[in-house]
Structures are given as structure tokens and as C-alpha cells.
Amino acid sequence: MKELRLHSGEVFERVFVNEPPLDLRIVQEADSRVKIHVVNFSEDSEYSEILNKITVEQQGEGCVTEIYGLGYLRGEDHVETETHVRHIVGGGESKQLFKYVLADRSQGAFYGELLIAKDAQKTRTEQVNRNLLLSREAQMRTRPQLEIYADDVQASHGATTGQLDESALFYMQQRGINRDEAYRMLVAAFLKDVLETVADEETRTRLMDAIDRVVE
Amino acid sequence: MRELLKIKDLHASIAGKEILKGVNLVINSGEVHAIMGPNGAGKSTLSAVLTGHPAYEVTQGEVWLRGKNLLELPPEQRAREGIFLSFQYPVEIPGVSMTNFMRTAVNGKRQYEGKEPLGAREFLKLMKEKRALLEMGDKLQNRSVNEGFSGGEKKKNEIFQMAMLEPCLSILDETDSGLDIDALRIVAEGVNRLKTAENATIVITHYQRLLDYIVPDFVHVLADGRIVKTGDKSLALELEEHGYEGVKS
Structure with missing residues (x-):
């Protein structure tokens, strides 16, 4: 496990692309910021079984935590991501957005544990997990787990798993767009909002190209 | 004038239920055909079958577009051969911009025709020109x-796409539904201005109203999966007055 302590006002930003399983624990002091992207793209990765674990604890006031995940899994890929976000003191903010596209017989899981302690008033949190299954054999497990002990907080969460919109595919084909191309465009569209959170333009472009390459 | 579309004894079903029960229709270039009929007659099924919707199964019959066997082609190839459907319910595609969508469609068709793709500047110019039309x-x-x-914007957007793609055969499926009178006029004028001696239009509608604006050369009544009567534009007025029951030949 890798441990990291962010001192007051410090910023930690990282985009992890197809890295070995993560086991990361970050402690945030007041007014520090964390922004992490965890990207798992099949094909480009040498790991087919991955368990990522990220724990972030806000111990000081006014912290911001952003954790994003996106993945395109296929074949026999198996990627699980576990997040533990803990708001110990108030006035903090956390945002999590995880999006996975699963093809073939791939399997994914997202477990998001979120704790807002009794004294963490005025905390604002958002946790969203959306998944797209491209085959009948693909599987996604998702389990948001919220423990909220403070009463004056804003906490929203949502999890959905669906399939590619066949009516959109047909609409695009009717305009003369190849089914394969339409497929690629719809998958890219699905992942778009997560990609847009990557601040560095070069990294963002590289990821978009990777999506084009792996989606077939 | 030449033959664009020929439908011969077309039977089609969805989930095992037969909807089209022997449709025959020939459409020549330069013509506007209206297809009218009661709910459930098979009007939308006909447009779905012509465009290759995967939910429908053709069980019998033939469809030829400019001498090509349409039923053998996947939907995108039918589109590139020049069939365009203005959807009754245009689909929303979050995350795909109109510009990207349209550029992919237009350049896909150009590639199919052996033409160079349009560059960014030419493409935007074309978009602007066609937008003005609508x-x-x-x-x-x-x-x-x-x-x-909005409902009106969606229907205008369909005709805008039609203008961009310059199809040889356009099928307007209930294009008038959900339009107020101003939007109806704009949409109909757009359609009329796209009309040439080379292309043809099928207008599927419940009501005579749209046909005041887009004047058909032929009106067909589709009932229970077959064309039961064909006439000129006066047939639409007759239908309006006497209902479908009154005109079953």
C-alpha cells in the first residue's frame, strides 16, 4: 500500500492509465485537493485481472476530492475498483464518477464506500457509476455504500447499468454511418463526460485515441 | 422520368405477426406519393422495412431501388444508395454533436460514391447553406x-439532414405530427425546395393537412397491410370527408 499525506493547501493530481493494481491511501489536511483518474483499457494493458483500491480521508476542513474511473474491458478482463472516501470533518467536497464499458465476457465491479462522520457538517458529495454492457456475457457488479452520520449534508449517488441504445444505432445507420463507426461514436459519447474531466489536453487526446483503437 | 423504387408483393412481420400482406408499389423519379391509412395499417412498418430496421422480417416479396436488390443491403448501405427516412420519432443521441454526426454521415456517403471527403471549411459552409433552408x-x-x-426542432432537423444527404428517395413518416402551423410551413417548404426531377418522396400521413403543402401526384390508401386504393390528390380530400371506411374499394 502506498500512503500519502497532503499538507494544508497541497494538490495531488494523477492519471493512472493501465497501471498495475493500485493500492493507494491518501490523507488530506485542510484545503488540499485530490484529483485522480483510474483508466483501464483492455488491449493496452498487460494486466487482465485488476483490483484497484483507493482510500481518501479528509481530515482537514475545506478539502476537495475527485476520483474518476473509466474503462473499456473485453475478452476475459476482470477489473474491480474499490473506493473509500471518508469525510471526517466538515465543509469538504467529494466527487466520484466511474464509467465502464464491458464487452465479451469481461467482468467489472465498483464498490464505493462513502462515510460522512458525525461532525462533518456541510459536506457535499456525489457518487455516480454508469456502465454499458456490450454483450450478454459481460457482467458488472456495482455497490454504492453510503454511511452518513451528519444531518446537514448534500449527498447524491446513482448507479445504472444498461445496453447500447439500439434505436440510436439504427438512426445513425439510416444516415449512412457504418454500424461499426456508429458503435464507436456511441461508446465514445458514453465516456465523454469522464474524459472531459481530464485537465491535461495531451492526456485527454491520447485517451480518446485509445478509445477509438480499442472499440470495435 | 425513370423507375426509382419497385415493391413487389411485399410481406413483412414483426415478432411473428404479419403486418404487410402483399404491398405493390412503383415510384418514378420526380414523383410525390402519399400513403395514408388508419392506425395499424402498416404505414410505419413499410418505412421500417424499406430502411432495413432489424426488428422486421421480410417473409416474401422483392424491393428494388434503381435496379439494386434493396433487401440484401444493410441499413447504412441502403442509406448510401439514397434512401432517407424522416423519423416519426427522431432519436436523441447524447454526447454525439450534430456536427460530428453529420460530417460522419456526409463523408461516409461521399466515400461510398468514390468522392473525396469534404474538408472542415467546405463542410461548415454546406451546413450553413442547408440550415438557411429550414x-x-x-x-x-x-x-x-x-x-x-422541441418537437418542431426535431422535425426541422430531420429535413435538414435530408438536405445535407440529398437522397434519391425520401420517406417522411408522420412528419406533420407534433408540428404547429408555422413549423409545418417551414418543413413543407424545405421539402418542396429539395424536390427535383431526379428524386422522389413518399409522404406517410394520417391527415390531409400536410398534403395542402406537399402536393402528391398519387395518394395510396394502405389498409390491413395492403394498398387498397390509389388515386390522385383528390382522394386525400375524399378520405378527409368520408373516413377510411368510406373508401375501401
Whole structure:
């Protein structure tokens, strides 16, 4: 496990692309910021079984935590991501957005544990997990787990798993767009909002190209 | 004038239920055909079958477009051969911008025809020109396809796409539904201005109203999966007055 302590006002930003399983624990002091992207793209990765674990604890006031995940899994890929976000003191903010596209017989899981302690008033949190299954054999497990002990907080969460919109595919084909191309465009569209959170333009472009390459 | 589309004894079903029960129709270039009929007669099924919707199964019959066997082609190839459907319910595609969508469609068709793809500047110029035809502002272009568009905007957007793709055969499926009178006029004028001696239009509608604006050369009554009567535009007025029961031949 890798441990990291962010001192007051410090910023930690990282985009992890197809890295070995993560086991990361970050402690945030007041007014520090964390922004992490965890990207798992099949094909480009040498790991087919991955368990990522990220724990972030806000111990000081006014912290911001952003954790994003996106993945395109296929074949026999198996990627699980576990997040533990803990708001110990108030006035903090956390945002999590995880999006996975699963093809073939791939399997994914997202477990998001979120704790807002009794004294963490005025905390604002958002946790969203959306998944797209491209085959009948693909599987996604998702389990948001919220423990909220403070009463004056804003906490929203949502999890959905669906399939590619066949009516959109047909609409695009009717305009003369190849089914394969339409497929690629719809998958890219699905992942778009997560990609847009990557601040560095070069990294963002590289990821978009990777999506084009792996989606077939 | 030459033969564009020929439908011979077309039977089609969905989930095992037969909807089209032997449709025959020939459409020549330069013509406008209206297909009218009661709910459930098979009007939308006909447009779905012609465009290759995967939910429908053709069990019998033939469809030829400019001498090509249409039923053998996947939907995108039918589109590139020049069939265009203005959807009754245009689909919203979040995350795909109108510009990207349209550029992929237009350049896909050009590639199919052995033409060079349009460059960014030419493409935007073409978009602007065609938008003017439908009195559309430019703000819709940066939005996702049909996402959050009003009913009228969606229908205008269909005809805009038709203008961009220049099909040889356009099928307007209930294009008038959900349109107020001003939007109806704009949409109909757009359609009329796209009419040439080389292309043809099928107008599927419940009501005579749209046919005041887009005047058909032929009116067909589709009932229970067959064309039961064909006439000129006066047939539409007759239908309006006496209902479908009154005209079953």
C-alpha cells in the first residue's frame, strides 16, 4: 500500500492509465485537493485481472476530492475498483464518477464506500457509476455504500447499468454511418463526460485515441 | 422520368405477426406519393422495412431501388444508395454533436460514391447553406443530436439532414405530427425546395393537412397491410370527408 499525506493547501493530481493494481491511501489536511483518474483499457494493458483500491480521508476542513474511473474491458478482463472516501470533518467536497464499458465476457465491479462522520457538517458529495454492457456475457457488479452520520449534508449517488441504445444505432445507420463507426461514436459519447474531466489536453487526446483503437 | 423504387408483393412481420400482406408499389423519379391509412395499417412498418430496421422480417416479396436488390443491403448501405427516412420519432443521441454526426454521415456517403471527403471549411459552409433552408439557427449544431430539441426542432432537423444527404428517395413518416402551423410551413417548404426531377418522396400521413403543402401526384390508401386504393390528390380530400371506411374499394 502506498500512503500519502497532503499538507494544508497541497494538490495531488494523477492519471493512472493501465497501471498495475493500485493500492493507494491518501490523507488530506485542510484545503488540499485530490484529483485522480483510474483508466483501464483492455488491449493496452498487460494486466487482465485488476483490483484497484483507493482510500481518501479528509481530515482537514475545506478539502476537495475527485476520483474518476473509466474503462473499456473485453475478452476475459476482470477489473474491480474499490473506493473509500471518508469525510471526517466538515465543509469538504467529494466527487466520484466511474464509467465502464464491458464487452465479451469481461467482468467489472465498483464498490464505493462513502462515510460522512458525525461532525462533518456541510459536506457535499456525489457518487455516480454508469456502465454499458456490450454483450450478454459481460457482467458488472456495482455497490454504492453510503454511511452518513451528519444531518446537514448534500449527498447524491446513482448507479445504472444498461445496453447500447439500439434505436440510436439504427438512426445513425439510416444516415449512412457504418454500424461499426456508429458503435464507436456511441461508446465514445458514453465516456465523454469522464474524459472531459481530464485537465491535461495531451492526456485527454491520447485517451480518446485509445478509445477509438480499442472499440470495435 | 425513370423507375426509382419497385415493391413487389411485399410481406413483412414483426415478432411473428404479419403486418404487410402483399404491398405493390412503383415510384418514378420526380414523383410525390402519399400513403395514408388508419392506425395499424402498416404505414410505419413499410418505412421500417424499406430502411432495413432489424426488428422486421421480410417473409416474401422483392424491393428494388434503381435496379439494386434493396433487401440484401444493410441499413447504412441502403442509406448510401439514397434512401432517407424522416423519423416519426427522431432519436436523441447524447454526447454525439450534430456536427460530428453529420460530417460522419456526409463523408461516409461521399466515400461510398468514390468522392473525396469534404474538408472542415467546405463542410461548415454546406451546413450553413442547408440550415438557411429550414430557417434553423446555428446553436443547434453544437448540441448533441436531437437532445433537448422541441418537437418542431426535431422535425426541422430531420429535413435538414435530408438536405445535407440529398437522397434519391425520401420517406417522411408522420412528419406533420407534433408540428404547429408555422413549423409545418417551414418543413413543407424545405421539402418542396429539395424536390427535383431526379428524386422522389413518399409522404406517410394520417391527415390531409400536410398534403395542402406537399402536393402528391398519387395518394395510396394502405389498409390491413395492403394498398387498397390509389388515386390522385383528390382522394386525400375524399378520405378527409368520408373516413377510411368510406373508401375501401
